[in-house]
Amino acid sequence: MGRKVTLATCSLNQWALDFEGNLQRILESIEIAKAHGAKYRLGPELEICGYGCADHFYESDTLLHSFQVLRKLLESPITQDIICDVGMPIMHHNVRYNCRVLFLNRKILLIRPKMLMANYGLYREIRWFSHWNQSRRVEEYFLPRMIQEVTGQDTVPFGDCVLSTKDTCIGTEMCAELWNPRSPHIQMGLDGVEIFTNASASHHELRKADQRVNLIKSATTKSGGIYLYANQRGCDGDRVYYDGCAMVAINGDIVAQGAQFSLSDVEVITATLDLEDVRSYRGEVCQPNMESEPKPCHRVKVDFSLSSGDDIYLPTHQPITWNFHTPEEEISLGPACWLWDYLRRSGQAGFLLPLSGGVDSSSTACIVYSMCVLICQAIQDGKSQVLEDVRRVVGEDTYCPQSPEELCGHMFTTCYMASENSSQDTCSRARELANQIGSTHMNINIDMAVKGILGIFSVVTGSWPKFRAYGGSPRENLALQNVQARVRMVLAYLFAQLGLWARGKPGGLLVLGSANVDESLTGYFTKYDCSSADINPIGGISKTDLKSFLLFCVEHFHLPALRGILAAPPTAELEPLTDGQVSQTDEADMGMTYSELSVIGRLRKISKCGPFSMFCKLIHTWKDVLSPTEVxxxxxxxxxxxxxxxxxxxxxTPSYHAESYSPDDNRFDLRPFLYNTRWTWQFRCIDKQIPVLRVPLLVTAAGGEDAASEVEPSKTEGTVSRLAANTLNQKVLQ
Structure with missing residues (x-):
């Protein structure tokens, strides 16, 4: 009897509600799987309609079109002689479920609804779906007439069941179920299920991939078995990037790995494995527990084998070491792939970026350049779809990019928007970087526009505001900074809409933002300034990570201009220069460093800290550098x-989600936007602790002697208070 099975899993770049495109990508993946000898093909979660349909799941159209696609799949000759496992929404007894549909040769074998919902962080599955909470319970599902006409079936099994072929048993998990303390694979493994599948729509976050890999390795280390993982890839139509990583594991070892970041719409991973390896592993490790499993899985039998009888010479896949990307590589690749999906699906002709010569806008520019590098590499690798998309974007049917720099010149416009408060240093840094990446660069002076707006104000009010440096009030100083920032936003959109027209080219440009996650936390930007854009690839990335990313780009992309950008202090350049030099810096305005903000941001969101609990944690974290009063x-x-x-x-601006402490309130960080900003009760609780913490502390020396030390109030306490007051009266207000 045959023991070796060839299985296929995949990463697909599906798009919410793109039923035509989604169908073609599913069919292509099945065709590739069959070509590699696979008898089972697993696809991503909700792949038929796309995972990110959100409130479109409420619409009956979404259910209807999903079944229409399922019918196309059942009828296609491509899907014959292979078990296909696809994802779609299904309504059963007037309840909507997130389901897997397994079919073979125009017959639906079973429908397995999701049992454990993802309802945290970015995910709101309970808003649209109910979970199937009846463990081991299976009901009859009455198929729609359009499906009955193809399958000849009136009803099919619906519920918590597994598929039993002639040679093995296959059980299903879905995305969040793997992460749950009561993962279904535990009981399934104890009941003899040998192959576990996981259809997922798991998004990218920096430093997250190892969690996913370790969970899958752990699942098969504990109880043995083969584990197939499929995932969505690309921009599904929202802020997240689904990062692929399709994989196959057996008995705690990864044996096949898909790409985490790729411009390919379809990637299929296959592996040939020996079922006897699972049985031998379990015979030693799991047998006592398997004998006592009290609640057997409901098995749906199918007259089909995944193996053949003449596979003795068929080689099996051996364990591999997973290659993880560094955070700097993740920043280079994830947002770049996300930008490409957004650009090619938006119908626009490229990007425009206000390039200030600072770390943030330079990081955005480098991500666009990385996108061009990936595109050129994909074209060299023969990816015809990528070349077709490039030609459509640039509007030239015969165009073929010769280098990333040349492609940048076609698709990327950068502009330095100078005012009387801008320094020559930042202008030079922006121009030098633009030259090295090949973008079409412009120098734009905004003084005329600023003075025109102030002139209108002066005619109406009879007053002309002045900067604080020239005797103006804090309110005047703030207003003068903000008008510069907002003029830049207006000009950015004007040049994005008409820049190509002025050069005799078709199409418009998407405006890119470049505010980092730490500035969003404090509101350190002007509302409706050039941080307002169409999309922002760095809005979920910390300043600390962006600096590391630029260091990576210096070496990886050979961009020496970034060294000067990294060496310069971050500044908005909205106040008058002092002797031709910048007098305003971001960290002085904010009253804290970017590294401090990263720590605070993680405590606020990830550790769920309010003011008091944050203070209690930071007096220990920062005890070597700050007194309790300073904290x-x-x-x-x-x-x-x-x-x-x-x-x-x-x-x-909608931003690429890359950090677990992102303050994006659209769906990730659900908190009020009108607060009592005095925080009287909370701050009073902090104040009560200060006298207690000033009591002399006994410190035990290494030699066994006791030494007393007094924690003194910081000499910089007054400075911090003045900075706080100053900042709150400056541009963070508006």
Missing amino acids: AQKVKHFFRMYSMNRHKMTTV
């Missing part, structure tokens, strides 16, 4: 800024 000042200052500027997150 209290930092915490209070942050929460004042955060709460006063939370309203800005209601209009923030």
Whole structure:
């Protein structure tokens, strides 16, 4: 009897509601799987309609069109002689479920609804679906007439069941079920299920891939078995990038690995494995527990074998070492792939970026350049779909890029928007970087526009505001900074809409934003300034990670201009220069460093800390550099800024989600935007702890002697307070 099975899993770049495109990609993946000898093909979660349909799941059209696609799949000769496992929404007894549909040779074998929903972080599955909470319960599902006409079946099994072929048993998990403490694979493995499948729509976050890999290795280490993982890839139509990583594991070892970041719409991973390896592993490790499993799985039998009788000479896949990307590589690849999907599906002709010569806008520019590098590499590798998309974007039917720099010149426009407060250094840094990446670069002076707007104000009011450096009030100083910032936004959109027209080319450009996640936390940007854009590839990335990314780009992309950008202090350049030099820096304005903000941001979101609990944690974390009084000042200052500027997150540019402490309030960070900014009760709780913490601390020396040390109030406490007051009266307000 045959023991070796060839199985296929895949990563597909599906798109919400793109039923035509989704169908073609599913068929292509099945065709590739069959060509590699696979008898079972697994696809991503909700692959027929796309995972990100959101409130479109409420619409009957979404259910109807999903069944229409399923009918096309059942009828296609491509799907014959292979078990196909596809994902779609299904309504059963007037309840909507997220389901897997397994079919073979125009017959539906079973429908397995999701049992454990993802309802945290970015996910709101319970909003649209119910979970199947009847363990081991199977009912009859009455098929729609359009499916009955193809299959000849009236009903099919629906519920918590597994598929029993002539040679093995296959059980299904779906995405979040793997991450749950009561993962279905545990009981299935104890009941003799040998092959586990997981159809997923799992998004990319920095430093997350190892969690996914370790969970799958652990699942098969504990109880043995083969594990197939399929995942969505690309931009499904929202802020997240689904990062593929299709894989196959057996008995705790990864034996096949798909790409995490790729421009390919379809990637199929196959592996040939020996079922006897599972049985031998379980015979030693799991047998006592398997004998006592009290609740057997409901088995749906099918007269089909995954193996053949003449496979003795068929080689099996051996364990491999997973190649993880560094965070810098992830920043280079993830947002770049996301930008490409957005660009080619938006119908626009490229990107426009206000390039200031600072770390943030330079990071965005480098991500676009990385996108061009990936595109050129994909074309060299023979990816015809990528070349077709490039030609459509640039509007030239015979165009073929010769280098990333040349492609950048076609698809990427950068502009330095100078004012009387801009320094020559930042202008030079922006121009030098643009030259090295090949973007079409412009220098635009905004002084005329700023003075025109102020002139209108002066005619109406009879007043002309002045900067603080020239004797103006804080309110005048703030307004003058903001008008510059907002003029830049207006000009960015003007040049994005008409820039190509002025050069005799068709199409418009998407405006890119470049505000990082830490600035969003504090609201350190002007509402409706050039941080307002169509999309923002770095809005979920910290300043600390962006600096590391630019260091990576210096070497990886050979961009020496970035060294000067990294060496310069971050500045908005909205206040007058002092002797031709920048006098305004971001960290001085914010009253804290970017590294401090990263720590605070993680405590606020990931650790769920309010002001008091954050203070209690930071007095230990920062005890070597800050006194309790200083920590209290930092915490209070942050929460004042955060709460006063939370309203800005209601209009923030859609950003690539890359950090688990992102403050994006669209779906990830559900908090109010109108606060009592005094936080009286919370701050009073902090203040009560300060006298206690000033009591002399006994420190035990290494030699066994006791030494007393007094924690003194910081000499910089007054400076922090002044910075706090100054910042709250400056551009963080608006």
